[in-house]
Amino acid sequence: MSQSLLDGQAEAAPGPARPLDPRTPSPAGRVTGLRQALRFVLRRPGLLLSVVVLVLVVLAAFRPELFTSQDPLKGVPSQNFRGPSGSHWFGTDELGRDVFSRVVHGAQLSLKATLIAVLVAFVVGGLLGVVAGFTGRWVDDVLMRFVDILLSIPALFLSLAMVTALGYGTVKVAVAVGIASVASFARVARAEVLRVRQAVFVEAARSSGARWYSMLARHVLPNAAGPVVVLATLDLGSSILAVSALSFLGYGAPPPAPEWGTLISDGRNYLSNAWWLTALPGLAVAATVLATNRVARALDGERGRRP
Amino acid sequence: MRRYVIKRLAQAVGVLWAAYTVSFLVLDFLPGDPVSAMAGAGMDSGQVDPARIAALRHEYGFDKPVLAQYADHLGRALRGDFGDAVSTGRPVTATLADALPQTLRLTGAALLLAAVLGGGLAVLATYTSRRWLRQLLLSLPPLGVSVPTFWVGLLLVEAFSFRLHWFPAFGNDGLRGLVLPALTLAIPTGAQVAQVLAKSLLTALDQAYVETARAKGAGRWRVHLRHALRNASLPALTVVGLLVGQLIAGSVVVETVFSRDGLGRVTAAAVTAQDIPLVQGVVVFGALIFVSVNLIVDLVYPLLDPRIVVASDRRAGIA
Numbered sequence: 314m315s316q317s318l319l320d321g322q323a324e325a326a327p328g329p330a331r332p333l334d335p336r337t338p339s340p341a342g343r344v345t346g347l348r349q350a351l352r353f354v355l356r357r358p359g360l361l362l363s364v365v366v367l368v369l370v371v372l373a374a375f376r377p378e379l380f381t382s383q384d385p386l387k388g389v390p391s392q393n394f395r396g397p398s399g400s401h402w403f404g405t406d407e408l409g410r411d412v413f414s415r416v417v418h419g420a421q422l423s424l425k426a427t428l429i430a431v432l433v434a435f436v437v438g439g440l441l442g443v444v445a446g447f448t449g450r451w452v453d454d455v456l457m458r459f460v461d462i463l464l465s466i467p468a469l470f471l472s473l474a475m476v477t478a479l480g481y482g483t484v485k486v487a488v489a490v491g492i493a494s495v496a497s498f499a500r501v502a503r504a505e506v507l508r509v510r511q512a513v514f515v516e517a518a519r520s521s522g523a524r525w526y527s528m529l530a531r532h533v534l535p536n537a538a539g540p541v542v543v544l545a546t547l548d549l550g551s552s553i554l555a556v557s558a559l560s561f562l563g564y565g566a567p568p569p570a571p572e573w574g575t576l577i578s579d580g581r582n583y584l585s586n587a588w589w590l591t592a593l594p595g596l597a598v599a600a601t602v603l604a605t606n607r608v609a610r611a612l613d614g615e616r617g618r619r620p
Numbered sequence: 621m622r623r624y625v626i627k628r629l630a631q632a633v634g635v636l637w638a639a640y641t642v643s644f645l646v647l648d649f650l651p652g653d654p655v656s657a658m659a660g661a662g663m664d665s666g667q668v669d670p671a672r673i674a675a676l677r678h679e680y681g682f683d684k685p686v687l688a689q690y691a692d693h694l695g696r697a698l699r700g701d702f703g704d705a706v707s708t709g710r711p712v713t714a715t716l717a718d719a720l721p722q723t724l725r726l727t728g729a730a731l732l733l734a735a736v737l738g739g740g741l742a743v744l745a746t747y748t749s750r751r752w753l754r755q756l757l758l759s760l761p762p763l764g765v766s767v768p769t770f771w772v773g774l775l776l777v778e779a780f781s782f783r784l785h786w787f788p789a790f791g792n793d794g795l796r797g798l799v800l801p802a803l804t805l806a807i808p809t810g811a812q813v814a815q816v817l818a819k820s821l822l823t824a825l826d827q828a829y830v831e832t833a834r835a836k837g838a839g840r841w842r843v844h845l846r847h848a849l850r851n852a853s854l855p856a857l858t859v860v861g862l863l864v865g866q867l868i869a870g871s872v873v874v875e876t877v878f879s880r881d882g883l884g885r886v887t888a889a890a891v892t893a894q895d896i897p898l899v900q901g902v903v904v905f906g907a908l909i910f911v912s913v914n915l916i917v918d919l920v921y922p923l924l925d926p927r928i929v930v931a932s933d934r935r936a937g938i939a
Contacts (some may be wrong), residue, residue, distance in 0.1 A: 462638040469869035470906040473891045474646050477899045554768055558873050561770045562888055577771055581877075584774060584789075585782045592778070595771030603766040610762075 353611075360611050363604035370601050373420040383411040385418040385571050394587050404589040406579065412590060415571035416597050422566060423556060423573045423598075426487035430552040433491025435545050438498025443537075445499065446506030447529060457503065463496040472555065476564050483566045490555040494548055501544050505537035512536070546609040550602045557598055573598050628918050632911045639907035640697055643900045644690060697904070703897040707889070712901035715886060722882035726805065726874070727867040729798055733806035734863070738813030739856070745814075746821045747844050758818065764811025769870060773804040773877035790879035801878045805870050809863050816859045820852040827851075854925060861917035865910035 354360050373380055388408035395405045403412035445456040463471065475489035509515060515532050523531075559565060560574030568575070573594055580590025696703070702712035738761075745757035780800060781789035788797045824830065825848050833847045871884035879885075883902070890898035 458638070462635060462642055465635045465865075465907050465910050466639055466642070466903055467865040467869035467906045467910060469866075469872060470887070470903050473872070473887060474643055474899055474903050477891050477894055477896065478647050550766060554766075557768055558770060561768070562873065562876060562891075564891065574768075574770075577768070577774065581774055584778055588778055591771065591774045595768060595774070599767045599771065602768075603763065606762060606766050 357611075360607055363607035366600055366604035367608060370420055370424065370604075373417045374424040375421075377414075377417045377421065380417045381411065381414040383414040385410065385415040386569055394583070396587075397589050397593065403593040404587065406587070406590055407583060412576070412593060415576055416573070416594050419571035419573045419576060419594075420597075422483055422570060423553065423560075426483050426490075426556045426560075426565075426572075427549060427552045429484060429487035430491040430494070430556060431545050431548050433488055434494040434498050434548060434552075435541070437492070438495040439502045439541055441495065441499040442502025442504075442541075443506050443529075443534070446503040446510065447525075447533065453503075456499070460496045460499045463493075468493040468555070469558070472559060476559065481564050481567070483560075483570075483572065486556060486559045486565050490552055490559065493555070494552070497548075498541065498544060502537065502541050505540050506533055509533050509536045543609070543613050546605070546612055550605040550609065553598065553602050553605065624922070625919060628915055632915045635911050636904070636907060637694075639911075640694065640900075640904050641690075643903040644693065647896050647900050648689070702901040702904070705890070705898040706895045707893040707898070712897050715898065716883065716901055716905055719881065719883045719886045722880065723868070723871050723875070723884060725798065726801055726871055726880065726882060727864070729802035730805035730809065730867055730870075731860070731864065733802055734810035734813055734867075735860070737806060738810035739817055741810070741814040742817035742821055743844065743849065745818055746825065746848075747840070761811040761814040761818075764807050764814075767807070769804055769808060770873050770877050772807055773801070773874060776800045776804060777878070797878075797880075801874050801880060804877070805867060805874045808870070809867055812859060812863060813856055817852060817856045820855045821848055824848040824852040854921075857917060857921070857924075861914040862910075864913040865906060868906055868909050 354364060377385075388406070388410035390409050392401075392405055393407050393409040395401055395409075397404045401411050401413065403416060406412055406415075441456050441460065445453040445460075466474075471493040472486075472489040475492050476486060479485040479489060510533060512532075515528060518528050518532050556565075557572075557574035557577070560572045561578045563575075563578065565572045565575055576594040577591050577598075580587065580594065583590050693703075700713050704710060705712050705715050708715065741757055741760060745754050748754050748757070777789045777800065780786045787800050790797075825844075827848075830843055830847055833843045838847070868883070871882060872887050873884070874880075875882045875884035876888050883905075886898070887902045889895075890902065
């Protein structure tokens with residue numbers, strides 16, 4: 314979260330305006346673009362690995378039965394505290410439940426929470442930013458001061474305050490995390506709208522008599538969306554971390570649910586005799602975040618390089 | 621200069637007031653009714669005594685109109701009175717003040733570690749002429765921001781407390797007990813310091829004055845540290861201001877992992893107990909720390925770079 318906060322400020326800093334490229338790619342250009350993108354990924358082993366990890370995580374979220382046939386909730390008490398082995402890749406927990414299957418099934422909860430968080434931040438923040446940037450004047454002042462205030466409260470504290478008010482649960486935690494990163498989205502969206510609004514083709518549209526809503530929908534939004542979408546991908550990684558931190562603290566889904574943060578905090582009680590209960594689920598979280606961040610950085614770099 | 625200081629101070633006060641208002645709105649008007657939460661604290665839901673609710677409503681002033689409540693609360697908050705914590709009955713301010721020293725020690729140590737580790741990494745990565753070492757060093761910060769802090773903390777406990785028995789696994793005892801939590805807290809922060817510093821160092825090394833210094837025959841280390849690092853540390857300093865807020869918030873997780881007493885534990889307990897006055901106190905306090913550190917950074921800035929004041933007088937600063 315705080316990382317995106319920094320990004321947001323970097324974006325908001327006044328700098329040389331990037332020139333706009335209103336050309337739309339032709340169908341042929343799109344095919345070569347796809348081939349180029351493929352070559353770009355294949356040339357970078359780290360990026361390729363990240364894409365593979367992400368695909369696996371998304372698959373695990375939608376079709377957990379592809380990865381494991383074991384029930385994440387049903388344990389075999391006689392087989393508790395087994396270390397990682399061929400039949401139990403991540404070992405078993407205190408009730409004899411298969412930890413790998415719990416991690417795989419947990420992907421769904423954690424991914425859902427992450428997507429909700431990013432969506433809340435994207436929609437609320439984007440809306441604030443677009444309204445502020447497009448309306449200007451006192452509306453802009455009021456909205457952006459409000460955003461400054463959100464930025465001055467440390468993200469986790471803001472999330473915790475939201476959790477206190479809303480209560481526990483996966484969705485509520487996700488909303489709380491999303492609200493905490495609204496501010497950076499609002500800043501980037503506003504900066505982009507301001508940049509696009511001054512472009513020649515927007516002026517041309519206005520002078521040829523376009524209404525404000527068609528100007529907004531046809532010219533400003535499509536051209537301003539890119540950086541905000543990139544910010545959303547950058548925000549995914551930190552949202553996974555924030556959601557899992559809140560569920561580690563015990564504000565997520567109630568106990569039997571295998572949320573990633575909850576898994577790690579459960580394993581905490583058996584740290585001295587069963588290292589795999591914390592180490593391996595944590596590894597899954599870390600790998601997912603690392604992969605997300607790598608892909609997001611690649612997208613960010615792409616945007617930066619293209620004029 | 622004086623106008624600059626007064627302006628920044630006024631902005632800081634404005635932001636604090638607004639942070640208080642936002643936390644008031646969030647906590648007092650969102651769905652969860654604070655009073656039934658308070659009255660229900662510690663017992664099963666559904667057993668809440670209506671008389672107790674009415675009494676609590678009156679005690680906390682919830683039976684008054686919203687604006688009157690707000691004015692009343694704000695007036696008391698200005699005098700440093702955030703009410704009493706519901707779960708313990710102690711004043712919020714005293715609870716926070718008691719918890720603060722432990723957390724300041726933790727975050728201070730973590731900030732120091734983050735600056736030393738992150739700064740050292742950035743300097744080394746930009747100094748070395750070995751490609752593999754540079755790539756290895758530069759791949760560490762992205763790793764550092766991607767690992768969950770609580771997981772790192774638990775792994776450190778596992779390795780250094782349970783296997784090697786070098787450091788205690790939990791508690792507040794002395795310096796030895798501080799090492800693992802501070803390291804845990806320092807990792808994401810240090811990684812961000814390293815990222816920012818490495819970037820600005822690379823920019824600085826491309827500047828003409830570095831070329832001049834080299835041409836005059838200054839050694840590589842001297843150019844790197846005296847000329848480039850000095851100028852490159854300004855952006856890193858700005859980030860430190862932002863990171864302090866993150867460190868204070870990070871103490872919630874780290875203190876829970878290591879079972880240390882402090883502000884973070886108080887916060888976690890307050891959220892669990894839905895102790896609204898206490899949570900509000902923590903939020904406003906977090907904003908206070910954030911705003912003061914950034915104020916200090918902003919005031920130190922012109923001393924390091926005299927051009928700042930001129931620039932900020934022209935452009936309205938961002939609080």
